[in-house]
Amino acid sequence: MSLNALLSEKANAYDKDRSVKREVDSGFALLKDFRAKYPFAENLRSIEWLDPDQLFKLNPDEVGEFFRLMEGCFKPLNSQFPSSSNVYRNARLQIKDFKNLLRTAVDSRRSLAQKIDARWENIGGIDQDKQIAKKIIYCFNYEDETVLPIFSNQHLRHFVNRTVDLPNGQVKYLSPGQEYEHYTAEVLKAKNNVPFTRNWSNMYFTRFLQDTYPPPDTVRPTEGKKTTAVTEEQLDMQGFIALLSNLHRKGKINGEQFRQNRDLWMQQPAERQTLTIRLKNQLNDAAS
8 A cells, every 4th residue: 555545544534533623723723813912924023022021031030922822832733842941031132133033934035944044043042953943934834834833854754754655856955944845845745645634734734643653752651551662763664674575465576686675775774765766666667
């Protein structure tokens, strides 16, 4: 079964009682309230009115309304909060830089990659993956349906590997933003190729992906049970072995070729994507 067909099958069986949909809709309602409170995309000048206390309050120290409301939007997605409040404090201290970054985030002339690659790291405490920046960018750009509330490049790559039959080859990314933009487009292509998910909101589709294909670092042990963490490489290996088994079952490769391809995958990590694409094309040729 192709990944596209499997995606359709899983989507059709998902959330039959609509409880997840109601949960996601509550987060989406909070997002609309956030946008009404901070209409930066509609009125660029309103960024100037952003008060430092809305980012981080002093005496007593607490996260300001801007970040508190924004993080609330993503609770249905089990979004992680920063482990320290320093990033919020630094946004207050560097409010001029932060406002300039907000102007970039809402600028419709900038690509998604350009928005991600803006100098968010100048705000002390923003991590290398710029997850807070990606949340801000999503909040102010969700209407155009070209952004997803997935804030990790690694997670996007994981979802592409689970949902896209033939990714657009190996790409050399000039920046993390370009990588993020590419994988976002691939996941959205998978979503739109399935009639059942095509009309889902991107937030609901993201929750479906998280529940159906949880990235390895988000899997938590069940209470009272010991579990062994599964790495991304192990999951990829399982998918590759399944592909080889399918080819062998259809008579497209023999046992020796099965072993050769398996050994090649294990011994040459840089060639894995090219090898996988070649074998998937071979499988597709067999089906046509």
